[in-house]
Amino acid sequence: MSAELSYAHGTGTTPLLGDTIGGNLQRAVEAWPDRDALVDVPSGRRWTYAHFGAAVQELALGLLASGVAKGDRVGIWAVNCPEWVLVQYATARIGAIMVNINPAYRTHELAYVLKQSGISVLISSSGHKGTDYREMVRQVASECPQLRERVFIGEPSWDALVAGGSGVRYEQLAAREAELSCDDPVNIQYTSGTTGFPKGATLSHHNILNNGYWVGETVGYTEQDRVCLPVPFYHCFGMVMGNLGATSHGACIVIPAPSFEPAATLRAVQEERCTSLYGVPTMFIAELNLPDFASYDLSSLRTGIMAGSPCPAEVMKRVVAEMHMAEVSICYGMTETSPVSLQTRRDDDLERRTGTVGRVLPHIEVKVIDPVTGVTLPRGEPGELCTRGYSVMLGYWGEPERTAEVVDAGRWMHTGDLAVLREDGYAQIVGRIKDMIIRGGENIYPREIEEFLYGHPAIADVQVVGVPHEKYGEEVLACVILRDAADGLTLDELRAYCRDRLAHYKVPTRLRILDAFPMTVSGKVRKVELREGYGEL
Template sequence: MLIQPRVAHARGANEPPLLEQTLPAFFAAMAARQGEHEALVSRHQRLRYSYAGLHRAARQLASALLGLGLRKGDRVGIWSHNNAEWVLMQLATAQVGLILVNINPAYRTAEVEYALNKVACTALVTMPRFKSSDYLGMLRELGPAKLPHLRHIVWIDTPADRDEPAPLLRFSELMARGRADDERIDAIAATLQAGEAINIQFTSGTTGFPKGATLTHRNILNNGFFIGEAMKLAPADRLCVPVPLYHCFGMVLGNLACFTHGATIVYPNDAFDALSVLETVQAERCTGLHGVPTMFIAELDHPRFREFDLATLRTGIMAGSPCPIEVMKRVVSDMHMEQVTIAYGMTETSPVSCQSSTDTPLAKRVSTVGQVQPHLEVRIADPETGATVATGATGELCTRGYSVMLGYWGDEEKTREAIDGDGWMHTGDLATMDDEGYVNIVGRIKDMVIRGGENIYPREIEEFLYRMPQVQDVQVVGVPDRKYGEELCAWIIVKPGQSLTEEAVRGFCQGQIAHYKVPRHIRFVEAFPMTVTGKIQKFRIREAMKSELGLQEEKTA
């Protein structure tokens, strides 16, 4: 009997139903239901807000933004690390139909000029400076001539700044201008629709300037809700959020997952610091913790890790880049996060498409990114033909459903390239799906290495090398090679106090993996090039190796 293979196509559950409210309507109802419950703790600012207090403050800020002459549909930028002002802007702009534009704090003058002009931002709220970044200085350098749409710049001040003269509007002064009972707020809110744009997030492209993914109330409110459902969030939960708010991880998987379940958000610091995360989890008795793998590695390997009581932790999300199996096991055993979940997605899908749940078997949690979320579909497509492949076969992961963005702002052509005529968002990620619908990401299409005709997925080699007790972190890429087309290169970060040699790494591989999977080039490094969100920039590793080895990729006519 011929057994037909199953097709790698899965649909999520239809229950509970999608939320069809706008973000401000949903948040107002939550604030009315549990007004005195703690909504936000910003430890580095020593600020605490109840749900009722945060709702009042957001309305006050919304009133002040209207007082600047801003109108529904205007784009308003936020250029800042994590703080209470960021979440107030998230709520206030949504309240009156303004579109919040997330600006990466790592951007420099050319990038911020591009982003602000691309979407015609009329107002910008910014930190004045952070470490070596002088945000106000960059804006002064650009000047009105290069930012013709920008009419208002507001800088986030602290109590220590308030006696200093300043030529620009302070955030505290802007807040003082607003009224929470401003009748214009409810009049505008009554006109808002769930399918209208609420947020623009610039994707972190590897070449050229990024694209602005445009997301709606319906996109991100529902995604936040179903993310929280997978974590089994409840009002008693307190979620530590050290990941950046400018990215979906912070503002959706963090803020909106909590707000849709009445839980408490806790910001340990303005930017990631492993020690402040450990201190905050203990002091605030956090039950959840988010992070990318590099953050969890930094926390686990911090020299003071054993000093902190993390027993209150139960859940959280590891996402942002492939999650090493060995790191996942340590998070479960050493950080008490038995119900940690894995989430997968991309900015253009609000972001999460697949997620494990708190009761997903550990073997599945450490080897897959879970199953498709409710009200969504995922399938694995042949990159050449577009046909859905059989379960177990490798292809491009595609997503369809409520979470898919409206499109790239001002880029219809790029939107059509990303979202096909049937509504499928093409992720560019290589994946497999098993017969139970669990998805495993095996790499990026552009990261796949072809050595002498053999397809090699760097993720597989990375997972193998993580088994070495001396390896803290590892990234594998392909570099050009005249004989084989490409050869593997491994960049390795060695655990503190340990030592490792190239010969030891190759000896560990010998007889355990195919000879063509053994990295030819091995380098020991202190850190990887990465984005602010913790995503490893493999293209920069490739560029560095090509330069070091004097290699140039062969060009075809």
């Protein structure tokens, strides 16, 4: 009998949602008008679904009054705040395309995004933690002829935008909404490439509404849930898995702080009796390591989502036991797939939550292929993970050639990730194709070595990369953060630990001890910087 192929199709008894984001929000407003929809802990402001729906409508009318047409791009450059959420839903209601701009961008990157997407209206924070957004916008405005209006949250320009809607009749909004299809583009998210400028993944109502809904379904959201979101809204984690996951179930969005602060996050969970908490593993580690962690009452927590990078087993054990998150879920995805393709289930054991990224979600397909031939591999063999279904982006904004590089003729999105699809249908990510080390013709998957080295008593964190080698092409460099810097660790000690337990070609031949790893703003380690920074002897 031939081996089972690395292909899985998520089936479900519940059909996909066919409405727009605005239509779906209206259903929530009608079903749960008196339940909390949005709470901003720093300012103490809160909205019921009835109030939230009215505020979204008021802003939508204001955008219509300012001349925003269907398909126009409206930029949002802000840290987490209630206005960010209002802009998300108001732009969706009028058929505009909201462009997420990373709050960490500097003028060079800001100018690129404004021009590349053709933003006509920019809604921005005035500043955050010493960064003057207003001045940065002023510096680049002359380069962006399509930018005709600048609005700053909390300032008179914001108030004027909202007030402008009083002169627009509701019938004009209803007429605009009647023109909208769930397949219309509604969002552009720029993905940080390791080379060149970022690409604008263009997502439809259908893409992100359904993905948020299914992520919420998988963790069992109802109108009783209160979701604490310390993750950034400008990223799919916050605005899709968070905001849309909540509103599609009548749950409440809780904003603990403008940007991540571990103490503020736990305080928000305690005060607002949150049932769900999101974060990348480093966020959960920071919360667990607070000196007064034990003083917070986290007993209201039931579930949450951890994504962005692999979760060490010891951290997961503490999250489940000490944070009361018995049903915490691991998600895997990418911006181009709205984002989640694979997710662990509420009753999965520790091994599946720490050793895999879950199994395929309903209405999505995944397969693992040979990166060279494109042929689907037998289960258990590593290859490139591809995904297909409602979640695959419309394309990169204005860049059909770059779209064709990752979405093939069969509408499969090629993730660039190396994965193994197990016999039980759960997937393991073993690395990135570009991170794979080829030493003397042997394929080495850094993730395997990293998982092994996590067991070393002196090592708190580790990243493995390939660096140039004259004879073998590449050799293995281990970059480690020590539990206690005073203890030290030598290459000979590390190699002795690996000997007899790893194949000789996988044993690191180089070691760098670091205080911290270079990170992207979304919490992922920048391996390219490790390779470039420590590749020379």
